Amino acid sequence: MRNQIITFIYIVFFISSYMGQDDNNLVLxxxxxxxxxxxxxxxxxxxxxxxxxxxxxxxxxxxxxxxxDISVPENIYGKEYPKDGDxxxxxxxxxxxxxKPRTYLQTKLIKSLTSGLDYCINVHLSLADLSRxxxxxxxxxFSETPLSLDKKGDIIFxxxxxxxxxxxxxENKIFKSRYKWEKICGIYQADGKEKYITIGNxxxxxxTKYEKLLKPKDFTGVQLAEAYYYIDKIELSLIDDPSTxxxxxxxxxxxxxxxxxxxxxxxxxxxxDMKLKKHSxxxxxxxxxxxxxFDDKLNNLVKILKENPDLKLSIxxxxxxxxxxxxKDDPENKKLINLGDYRSKSVKDFLMKNGIxxxxxxxxxxKSDKPASKGSSMFSMAKNRRVEFIIxx
Numbered sequence: 410m411r412n413q414i415i416t417f418i419y420i421v422f423f424i425s426s427y428m429g430q431d432d433n434n435l436v437l438x439x440x441x442x443x444x445x446x447x448x449x450x451x452x453x454x455x456x457x458x459x460x461x462x463x464x465x466x467x468x469x470x471x472x473x474x475x476x477x478d479i480s481v482p483e484n485i486y487g488k489e490y491p492k493d494g495d496x497x498x499x500x501x502x503x504x505x506x507x508x509k510p511r512t513y514l515q516t517k518l519i520k521s522l523t524s525g526l527d528y529c530i531n532v533h534l535s536l537a538d539l540s541r542x543x544x545x546x547x548x549x550x551f552s553e554t555p556l557s558l559d560k561k562g563d564i565i566f567x568x569x570x571x572x573x574x575x576x577x578x579x580e581n582k583i584f585k586s587r588y589k590w591e592k593i594c595g596i597y598q599a600d601g602k603e604k605y606i607t608i609g610n611x612x613x614x615x616x617t618k619y620e621k622l623l624k625p626k627d628f629t630g631v632q633l634a635e636a637y638y639y640i641d642k643i644e645l646s647l648i649d650d651p652s653t654x655x656x657x658x659x660x661x662x663x664x665x666x667x668x669x670x671x672x673x674x675x676x677x678x679x680x681x682d683m684k685l686k687k688h689s690x691x692x693x694x695x696x697x698x699x700x701x702x703f704d705d706k707l708n709n710l711v712k713i714l715k716e717n718p719d720l721k722l723s724i725x726x727x728x729x730x731x732x733x734x735x736x737k738d739d740p741e742n743k744k745l746i747n748l749g750d751y752r753s754k755s756v757k758d759f760l761m762k763n764g765i766x767x768x769x770x771x772x773x774x775x776k777s778d779k780p781a782s783k784g785s786s787m788f789s790m791a792k793n794r795r796v797e798f799i800i801x802x
Contacts, residue, residue, distance in 0.1 A: 433646040433647065434644050434645060434646055435518045435519045435520065435522075435528075435645045435646060435647075436516060436518065436519075436606070436643045436644065436645050437458070437459040437516065437517075437518075437519060438457060438458045438459045438460060438516075439642060439643045439644060440491070440492070440493040440494045440496065440497070440641055440642050440643075441457045441460065441470060441494070441496040441497060441498055441641070442494040442495065442496055443457065443458040443459075444456050444457055444458065444470070444472065444496070445457075445458055448470060448472055448474075448475050448479060449475075450478065450479065451469045451478060451479060451485070452466065452467040452468070452469060453467065453469070453470050453479075454467050454468040454469060454470045454498055454514065455467060456470055457470050457496070457498065459516050459517065460498070460514060460515070460516050461515055461516070462512060462513055462514065462515060463513050463515045463555060463556040463557050463558060463564065463607055464510070464511075464512070464513060464558040464560070464561060464562060464564065465558065465559060465560050465561045465562075466510050466512055466561040466562075467512065468498055468499060468500045468512040468513060468514050469498060469499040469500070469512070470496065470498055470499075471484050471496060471497050471498070471499060471639070472495060472496045473491070473495035473496065474495065481495060481496065481497065486499060486537035486538065486539050486540075486637055486639075487537045487538025487539055487587070487625075487628060487630070488538060488588075488628075489535050489537070489587075489588065489639050490737045490738070490740070491641055492533045492535075492590045492641040492642045492738070493533075493641055493642040494641075496641075497639050497640060497641035498514055498639070498640045498641070499512075499537065499637060499638065499639050499640065500512045500513060500514060500608065500609055500637070500638055500640060501635055501636070501637050502544060502547055502609060502610040502636050502637070502638055503542055503544045503610060503614065503617060503619060503635060503636035504634060504635040504636075505541075505542065505634035505635065506614075506634075507563070507614055508634065509635060510561040510562050510563060511562075511563045511564075511609060511610060512609070513556075513564060513607050513608060513609035514607065514608040514609065514640060515555060515556060515605060515606070515607040515608075516605070516606060516643075517555070517604060517605055518603075518604055518605065518606065518645065520604075521553075521601075521602050521603060521604045522551070522597075522599035522600075522601065522602070522603040522604075523599055523601060523647075524599055524600060524601025524602075525598065525599065525601070526598070526599055526647060527596050527597070527598050527599075527647070527648050527649075527651060527654075528596065528597045528598075528599060528645055528646065528647055528648065529594075529595075529596055529644075529645070529646055529648045529653070529654030530549055530576060530593075530594065530595060530596075530597055530606075530643075530644065530645045531592050531593070531594045531642070531643070531644045531645075531656075532549060532592060532593045532594075532608060532640065532642075532643050532644075533590045533591070533592045533640070533641045533642045533643070534547065534584060534590070534591060534592065534593065534638045534639065534640050534641075535586065535587065535588070535589060535590050535591065535638065535639045535641075536584060536585055536586060536587045536636070536637070536638055536639075537587070537637040537638065537639060538587055538624075538625055538628040538630065539628070539630055539631070539632050539633050539635075539637065540587075540622065540632070540633070540635060540636050540637050540638075541621060541622060541624075541632040541633060541634050541635065542619045542620065542621055542622065542634065542635060542636040543583050543584055543585030543619065543620045543622055543636055544583060544584070544610065544617050544618065544619045544620075544636045545577075545578075545581045545582060545583045545584070545617065545618045545619075546577065546581065546610050546611075546612045546616070546617045546618070547577070547578075547584060547593060547608075547609070547610055547638065548575040548576055548577040548593065548608075548609075548610070548611060549575065549576045549577075549593065549597075549606050549607070549608050550566075550571075550574055550575045550576075550606065550607045550608075550609075550611060551574045551576070551597060551599070551603040551605070551606055552574065552603060552604075552605045552606075552607070553602045553603055553604055553605070554604070554605065555605045555607075556605070556607050563610075564607075564609065564611055565611060565612065565613055566611045566612075571611075572611070574600075574603075575611050576593075576595045576597045577593065577595070578592075578593045578594065578595065578656075579594070579595055579656065583618060583619070583620050584638065585620055585622060586741075587625060587741070588739070588740040588741045589738070589739045589740070589741060589742070590641065590642075590738060590739075592656075594654070594655075594656035595654070595656065596648070596651055596654050606643075606645065608640060608643070619636065666693055666694040666787065666790070666791065667787055667788065667791050668691050668692065668693050668700055668702070668791060668794075669691040669788070669791035669792050669794070669795070670691060670700075670702055670703070675687050675709075681713075681717070681720075681800065682799075682800050684713070685710075685713070685722070685798040685799070685800065686797070686798075688706050688707075688709065688710050688798055689795050689796065689797050689798070690703045690706065690707070690752075690756055690795060690796045691703070691791060691792070691794055691795050692752055692794040692795065692796075693794070694729075694731075694732065694790075694794070695732055695735065695744070695745065695748065697744075697748060697751035697752040697754075697755050698755065699755055699756070699759060707756070707759055707760075707763075708763075710760065710798070711760060711763045711764070711765060714760065714765050714769065715764065715765075720769070720800065721768075721769045721770070721771070721800070721801040722769065722770055722771070722798050722799065722800065722801060723771045723772075723773055723798070723799040723800075723801050724753040724756050724757055724770055724771065724772045724773070724796055724797075724798060725753060725772075725773045725774075725775055725796065725797045725798075725799060726748070726749035726750055726751070726752035726753035726754075726772065726773065726774050726775065726795075726796050727749055727752070727775050727776070727777070727779060727780070727781070727793055727794065727795050727796070727797070728748050728749050728752075728776050728777045728793070728794060729777055729780070729790040729791075729793040729794050730777040730780070730790075730793070731790065732745065732748055732777065732794070733776055733777040747774065748774075748776075749773075749774035749775055749776050750772065750774040752794075752795075752796050753772035753773065753774065753796055754772055756796045757770045757772055771801060777793065780792075780793045781793050781795060
């Protein structure tokens with residue numbers, strides 16, 4: 410009986426470990442969240458469960474739980490927030506004149522691929538700050554047995570049959586975004602029995618396109634003559650319909666939303682500040698375009714300002730908290746960072762085009778600091794994406 414209980418517990422644990430994976434993802438520990446051992450330094454990718462490097466020089470593992478060179482988000486190579494969870498890996502994919510050996514990531518899949526079937530793969534990557542170069546040709550190699558090189562060095566394929574097993578981005582673009590996760594995405598048709606994937610650059614330097622980059626303004630370290638990439642959130646799944654493999658390279662999917670709008674009759678006997686509160690303008694997710702549904706409110710606001718020539722307004726722009734969180738995925742996105750400003754300025758531009766002088770209008774960006782609703786529903790979020798009007802005394 411005791412053995413039966415132990416067996417049952419083991420089965421539950423085994424199933425739970427797989428339920429922790431994304432649905433249908435054949436990659437174990439796909440975001441490097443499971444760590445075995447105590448991380449201390451670079452070249453310890455083998456501490457991430459189910460991951461290793463095929464050469465004698467190991468790839469790197471970074472974690473929010475560690476301070477120093479391998480910390481997250483700030484580390485020896487720069488600064489990047491994880492795409493998923495608290496950890497990510499890092500690989501060297503190119504060095505000028507081959508002065509440094511490359512590194513690679515390798516893992517064994519949950520099960521072998523089936524001949525003739527299509528699989529969608531996504532690998533998220535971000536160029537590290539110290540990289541003077543950005544490159545193309547980063548890919549995912551599929552194989553029946555693990556790749557292996559018993560020394561520090563580059564795994565270069567010259568045989569077409571091996572290169573055919575390397576899936577690259579459809580455009581084979583140069584990945585040069587820092588502070589933003591891009592992704593290698595594509596459909597791989599299996600030959601059958603592929604059980605391992607390896608991530609890296611498998612091409613000679615002469616066949617690899619590169620672009621030399623200026624050092625980021627906020628980066629104080631010294632750039633190195635190499636292309637180093639952070640890697641996170643690796644997904645591989647069987648698909649029936651190729652159109653379901655979403656390879657949109659912006660790295661983020663816009664969430665569903667509604668634009669809040671409530672028709673109200675404005676009591677003319679109300680104090681002016683109360684009238685203005687009922688003129689708030691609302692916006693779609695990550696958007697600052699004025700919706701035509703608010704034309705009547707805006708035109709009425711113009712009328713109020715013209716009837717009160719001494720009236721000055723503070724036009725206050727607000728965002729919802731998920732728009733603020735989205736900046737972590739794309740910290741160089743000026744639209745996201747200044748979204749509250751853009752919303753208030755779009756309203757100011759409308760008023761100015763309709764005859765209101767600029768000096769009567771002041772704009773402010775409150776971001777998500779002053780929510781109109783503290784709920785987390787779609788409806789509550791919609792109330793927070795707004796511009797409000799406050800009288801300047």
